[in-house]
Amino acid sequence: MEKRKDAKAEVLDPPLAYRDERFLESEEGRPVRILAEYLQPLSAFQRERIHDTIVFFGSARVREDGPLGRYYRDARELARLITVWSEGMKSPSRRYIVCTGGGPGIMEAANRGARDAGGRTIGLNIGLPHEQRPNAYITPGLGFQFHYFFMRKLWLAHLARALVVFPGGFGTMDELFELLTLSQTHKLDRMIPVLLYGSEYWKKTVNFESFVRHGMIEAGDLNLFRFVDDPKVALEMLQKTLGSTPATEAPAIAKSKTPEAPVPEP
Numbered sequence: 001m002e003k004r005k006d007a008k009a010e011v012l013d014p015p016l017a018y019r020d021e022r023f024l025e026s027e028e029g030r031p032v033r034i035l036a037e038y039l040q041p042l043s044a045f046q047r048e049r050i051h052d053t054i055v056f057f058g059s060a061r062v063r064e065d066g067p068l069g070r071y072y073r074d075a076r077e078l079a080r081l082i083t084v085w086s087e088g089m090k091s092p093s094r095r096y097i098v099c100t101g102g103g104p105g106i107m108e109a110a111n112r113g114a115r116d117a118g119g120r121t122i123g124l125n126i127g128l129p130h131e132q133r134p135n136a137y138i139t140p141g142l143g144f145q146f147h148y149f150f151m152r153k154l155w156l157a158h159l160a161r162a163l164v165v166f167p168g169g170f171g172t173m174d175e176l177f178e179l180l181t182l183s184q185t186h187k188l189d190r191m192i193p194v195l196l197y198g199s200e201y202w203k204k205t206v207n208f209e210s211f212v213r214h215g216m217i218e219a220g221d222l223n224l225f226r227f228v229d230d231p232k233v234a235l236e237m238l239q240k241t242l243g244s245t246p247a248t249e250a251p252a253i254a255k256s257k258t259p260e261a262p263v264p265e266p
Helices: 002-012 030-047 069-087 106-116 149-158 170-184 199-205 208-213 219-224 231-242
Strands: 053-057 097-100 121-126 143-146 160-165 194-197 225-228
Touching: 030 143, 030 149, 053 069, 053 106, 053 170, 069 097, 069 106, 069 194, 069 231, 097 106, 106 121, 121 149, 143 149, 149 160, 149 170, 160 170, 160 231, 170 194, 170 219, 194 231, 199 225, 208 219, 219 225, 225 231
Parallel strands: 053 097, 053 160, 097 121, 121 143, 160 194, 194 225
Antiparallel strands: none
16 A cells, blocks of 8 residues: 555656666666766866865875885875875965875875865865775865766876875776876876886886886886985975976866878778
8 A cells, every 4th residue: 555655656756867766776886877977077076176186096005104104104104295285375276285095004104194284185085895984184175076987087098187006906007007097098188197106016016117118108207207206306306397387277088089091091
């Protein structure tokens, strides 16, 4: 009887489409969910006048008191230094906001360092079965929860003016090489300086020169990144590369390109 009443009420008073949870959570509602993960951060960044970020990548497994704790402490200090620099700029927009994937480890350290300096800081979190829960140092209103990896990656790249990559695993490698590919192929309308923090780790983990020897990349592609081992030196590199010219609008994701060469015949 109750089910019959509910069905009758739904016929007489159907919900608006954007309030119909059953539809929104359905397979047919997936495009709406994807669009929402683009528009929600966009609205917040426009409201907060955030036009550019410095993104920190690194392992969620690094702990302050663990064997790789120095990377946690260095990420925290570098984020603090960047935020002090950013807060000292005279600009109508918020400059060089520290942005992370929103989780623990290196991400927590960077958000924490920005908060140590009294600045705002962004966390782009994604729900995972293990490890990934939003850390406590993200600025209220600038923490976002994503379901779709590709939408999270879009927002990590879209506003990024620089990338600082600390030691990490598969997720860190995925994010690093995606940004290097976007820079290498000029799919971003500006070059993004990439700092690989912890030269010993990176040189032992990835043989970048081997890509050149095997003809997989050009020798000049090695200039897309630099190694660094000290927070103050990293800050100096960023300051020299980025400067302090105010950004008036968010950067474009990619320019439209039409191949000029004729399509090769099979």
